[in-house]
Amino acid sequence: MAAVKETVETVGEVEKYKYGFSTEIESEKAPIGLTEDTVRYISAKKDEPEWMLEWRLEAFRRWKNMKEPTWAKVFYPTMDYQNAYYYAAPKQTVAPESLDEVDPKLLETYEKLGIPLEEQKMLAGVAVDAVFDSVSVVTTFKEKLKEAGVIFCPISEAIRDYPELVKKYLGSVVPVTDNFFATLNSAVFSDGSFVYIPKGVRCPMELSTYFRINEKQTGQFERTLIVAEEGSYVSYLEGCTAPQRDENQLHAAVVELVAMDDAEIKYSTVQNWYPGDEEGKGGIYNFVTKRGDCRGRNSKISWTQVETGSAITWKYPSCILRGDNSRGEFYSIAISNTKQQVDSGTKMIHLGKNTSSRIVSKGISAGGSSNTYRGLVSVHKKAENVRNFTQCDSLLIGDKCSAHTVPYIEAKNPTAILEHEATTSKISDEQLFYCMQRGVPEEEAVALIVNGFCRDVLQQLPMEFAVEAQKLVGISLEGSVG
Amino acid sequence: MLEIKNLHVEVGGNEILKGIDLEVGAGEVHAIMGPNGSGKSTLSYVLSGREGYEVTQGSIAYKGQDVLEMSVDERAAAGIFLAFQYPIEIPGVTTMTFLKTALNAQRKARGEEELDAVKFLKLVREKAKPLNVTDEMLKRPLNVGFSGGEKKRAEILQMAILEPWFAILDETDSGLDIDALKTVSEGVNALRSPERSMLVITHYQRLLDYIVPDKVHVLSKGRIVKTGGKELALELEKSGYAEYGADEAA
Numbered sequence: 001m002a003a004v005k006e007t008v009e010t011v012g013e014v015e016k017y018k019y020g021f022s023t024e025i026e027s028e029k030a031p032i033g034l035t036e037d038t039v040r041y042i043s044a045k046k047d048e049p050e051w052m053l054e055w056r057l058e059a060f061r062r063w064k065n066m067k068e069p070t071w072a073k074v075f076y077p078t079m080d081y082q083n084a085y086y087y088a089a090p091k092q093t094v095a096p097e098s099l100d101e102v103d104p105k106l107l108e109t110y111e112k113l114g115i116p117l118e119e120q121k122m123l124a125g126v127a128v129d130a131v132f133d134s135v136s137v138v139t140t141f142k143e144k145l146k147e148a149g150v151i152f153c154p155i156s157e158a159i160r161d162y163p164e165l166v167k168k169y170l171g172s173v174v175p176v177t178d179n180f181f182a183t184l185n186s187a188v189f190s191d192g193s194f195v196y197i198p199k200g201v202r203c204p205m206e207l208s209t210y211f212r213i214n215e216k217q218t219g220q221f222e223r224t225l226i227v228a229e230e231g232s233y234v235s236y237l238e239g240c241t242a243p244q245r246d247e248n249q250l251h252a253a254v255v256e257l258v259a260m261d262d263a264e265i266k267y268s269t270v271q272n273w274y275p276g277d278e279e280g281k282g283g284i285y286n287f288v289t290k291r292g293d294c295r296g297r298n299s300k301i302s303w304t305q306v307e308t309g310s311a312i313t314w315k316y317p318s319c320i321l322r323g324d325n326s327r328g329e330f331y332s333i334a335i336s337n338t339k340q341q342v343d344s345g346t347k348m349i350h351l352g353k354n355t356s357s358r359i360v361s362k363g364i365s366a367g368g369s370s371n372t373y374r375g376l377v378s379v380h381k382k383a384e385n386v387r388n389f390t391q392c393d394s395l396l397i398g399d400k401c402s403a404h405t406v407p408y409i410e411a412k413n414p415t416a417i418l419e420h421e422a423t424t425s426k427i428s429d430e431q432l433f434y435c436m437q438r439g440v441p442e443e444e445a446v447a448l449i450v451n452g453f454c455r456d457v458l459q460q461l462p463m464e465f466a467v468e469a470q471k472l473v474g475i476s477l478e479g480s481v482g
Numbered sequence: 483m484l485e486i487k488n489l490h491v492e493v494g495g496n497e498i499l500k501g502i503d504l505e506v507g508a509g510e511v512h513a514i515m516g517p518n519g520s521g522k523s524t525l526s527y528v529l530s531g532r533e534g535y536e537v538t539q540g541s542i543a544y545k546g547q548d549v550l551e552m553s554v555d556e557r558a559a560a561g562i563f564l565a566f567q568y569p570i571e572i573p574g575v576t577t578m579t580f581l582k583t584a585l586n587a588q589r590k591a592r593g594e595e596e597l598d599a600v601k602f603l604k605l606v607r608e609k610a611k612p613l614n615v616t617d618e619m620l621k622r623p624l625n626v627g628f629s630g631g632e633k634k635r636a637e638i639l640q641m642a643i644l645e646p647w648f649a650i651l652d653e654t655d656s657g658l659d660i661d662a663l664k665t666v667s668e669g670v671n672a673l674r675s676p677e678r679s680m681l682v683i684t685h686y687q688r689l690l691d692y693i694v695p696d697k698v699h700v701l702s703k704g705r706i707v708k709t710g711g712k713e714l715a716l717e718l719e720k721s722g723y724a725e726y727g728a729d730e731a732a
Contacts, residue, residue, distance in 0.1 A: 437555075
């Protein structure tokens with residue numbers, strides 16, 4: 001309820017993609033194109049140990065022989081992987097020790113994005129790791145987290161400071177050879193976040209990462225790894241924006257989550273990459289592999305995503321329910337407008353006994369967009385007493401968009417109980433008239449109705465994100481009626 | 483307050499209203515009665531600006547403004563309110579959220595300060611109580627799974643909070659039992675004031691026992707065929723609409 005409460009004040013300020021500015025900062029880039037040398041360049045820039053370089057090179061060799069997948073319902077011109085930059089970093093000679101040492105222009109950018117980086121403003125209790133193009137700029141609240149024993153740092157730092165942990169878990173959920181984009185990421189990932197919650201610790205604050213692509217023609221390949229040890233809990237938030245550019249930019253991230261016995265990870269995303277203009281020119285190609293491994297008994301992983309941006313979204317945050325009694329959840333709002341294409345959903349792989357999963361997907365298509373839910377619920381032979389509930393609702397606005405639902409179900413154990421519900425609806429003229437008769441202007445009325453449609457999912461978001469997400473709903477549907 | 487002159491309205495190429503003249507002064511309550519299909523609901527929709535109701539001739543002036551030039555939400559912000567015969571369900575949007583959204587949208591449109599959560603909550607509680615609208619009902623999505631009585635009470639609650647200057651009640655009595663009818667009527671009567679006018683559309687005289695009108699108009703086949711005082715409603719109750727050209731008063 002609280003989630004929808006502020007809808008109106010917030011959607012009132014709708015405007016076009018407001019994160020479309022770029023920041024003039026001198027940057028340092030890898031030579032254009034992708035070769036073994038590029039991989040070595042990135043690894044050297046990061047001052048990485050030999051084992052990491054080898055890991056990357058292995059991925060690169062594999063990737064060269066892989067083909068881009070074509071099964072998704074998205075269409076785009078062939079990408080030229082040799083005509084892109086794989087590493088760009090704001091130029092800075094020494095790594096910053098504190099905020100005072102960070103380029104003020106960078107801080108200004110984050111301010112424009114509404115991320116309060118200064119610790120004074122951080123009393124709300126959100127620790128932020130901000131990734132600007134390829135490097136992590138600053139991680140706030142490090143000290144306080146350290147006291148609790150929580151590690152939250154750029155992954156490049158973790159590779160140097162906690163090599164044993166990284167070695168143990170990196171690639172253990174999403175293997176190097178998992179898929180074309182994940183393998184590419186393994187070769188060239190430049191930064192991202194690393195989170196480690198020790199046994200029995202409840203992370204004292206929400207952790208947050210903000211990603212921004214600033215440089216032209218740059219891909220962003222961040223890598224996030226979160227490990228929750230026995231009996232621990234963490235809530236992690238991720239936000240993304242990019243400047244408006246005419247060319248398409250690739251974003252191929254990999255996120256790996258590991259939850260041990262009785263641990264819980266809550267992972268929330270508000271994705272607002274630049275979606276391209278009204279004719280479909282420009283925008284981010286978002287090809288992301290996110291997977292959580294409920295490795296321990298009674299563990300729980302919950303994905304909540306609000307996807308409003310990107311020209312193309314290809315994303316299936318999944319759960320491997322390995323531990324007995326473990327639980328996976330996926331709550332999703334995917335909004336597409338203009339020429340955006342979304343192919344998103346989840347995979348719930350039930351391996352352990354008494355595992356359960358819940359999928360709630362809300363797809364909203366407007367303009368000339370295409371919105372596909374693609375999901376897999378798989379029950380393995382030895383997984384007794386599995387429960388799954390899936391609900392896929394699609395809402396259409398206008399008559400030029402489309403919604404598709406592609407659920408796959410594989411049940412190899414007869415004790416499984418799987419439920420699937422799907423609905424498709426349109427915003428009715430009656431609803432619009434009713435809201436407007438009460439004084440709500442048309443676009444605000446659409447946002448109100450859509451926020452109502454998404455309520456089940458918005459309620460899953462942490463408070464700070466819920467408000468932003470509602471704003472985004474309004475902004476991304478701007479111009480979809482009338 | 484409201485002045486309708488020679489109003490002709492078409493819906494899908496069929497002329498439904500064929501020259502309505504009606505003047506409602508400030509503080510007055512007028513009842514429109516008539517058989518099914520006489521154009522009662524069309525009149526309420528054209529006043530509130532619903533799409534698909536085409537005015538081919540005539541004019542509507544509200545507080546000196548040309549209503550036909552205003553959008554639906556502009557009319558609402560200017561104080562025209564329609565209590566729906568069949569209130570619409572808004573899934574996932576709680577009654578509370580909806581009320582706050584509507585009130586603040588109107589205040590914003592009028593250049594007034596929006597109400598914060600605390601002030602708003604106080605206002606709702608105060609207005610909800612006499613209408614027997616519980617906190618539980620305010621937390622439910624608007625009209626979703628509401629009984630007939632709950633829907634109508636929610637409509638009147640919206641009216642009480644939005645405080646319109648000109649309210650149209652479209653068959654507000656339909657689907658109400660006698661107790662609910664009393665509650666709703668009391669809610670409406672509490673809003674009567676020398677500055678506020680109402681147009682009560684109804685089929686039956688019953689409602690007018692509770693909401694006593696200053697004038698009663700009989701609408702038949704798109705025209706106002708008779709106007710009188712509140713006693714006209716009683717006459718109609720006895721004789722039916724037959725003499726006004728309707729086959730059945732049902």
